[in-house]
Amino acid sequence: xxxxxxxxxxxxxxxxxxxxxxxxxxxxxxxxxxxxxxxxxxxxxxxxxxxxxxxxxxxxxxxxxxxxxxxxxxxxxxxxxxxxxxxxxxxxxxxxxxxxxxxxxxxxxxxxxxxxxxxxxxxx
Numbered sequence: 001x002x003x004x005x006x007x008x009x010x011x012x013x014x015x016x017x018x019x020x021x022x023x024x025x026x027x028x029x030x031x032x033x034x035x036x037x038x039x040x041x042x043x044x045x046x047x048x049x050x051x052x053x054x055x056x057x058x059x060x061x062x063x064x065x066x067x068x069x070x071x072x073x074x075x076x077x078x079x080x081x082x083x084x085x086x087x088x089x090x091x092x093x094x095x096x097x098x099x100x101x102x103x104x105x106x107x108x109x110x111x112x113x114x115x116x117x118x119x120x121x122x123x124x
Contacts, residue, residue: 009118022096053102
């Protein structure tokens with residue numbers, strides 16, 4: 001069992017930056033593929049970024065490529081999402097997710113564990 005707790009969300013002006021963190025419990029964190037998803041009001045949950053168990057492979061949604069960076073620190077059981085050049089359309093609840101399969105996954109059904117989410121609001 002893995003428990004995930006996100007933090008770092010908040011209100012920021014367009015063009016600003018935020019760094020989200022996701023702290024995971026469990027001794028097998030380093031074997032899990034990790035991902036970030038987001039859900040805006042009235043919209044479906046969408047993929048943002050994913051990272052392999054070693055951190056060597058990352059994938060991004062086209063909408064965030066070049067602005068967001070996913071990383072992980074297996075010694076701290078934590079995955080991060082650095083978000084730069086934020087836009088109002090980035091406003092959403094951001095969720096961290098863990099997949100037993102250690103590669104990168106871009107579909108929500110491929111993930112086994114989810115955090116409770118953290119709100120990110122970008123004002124124009």
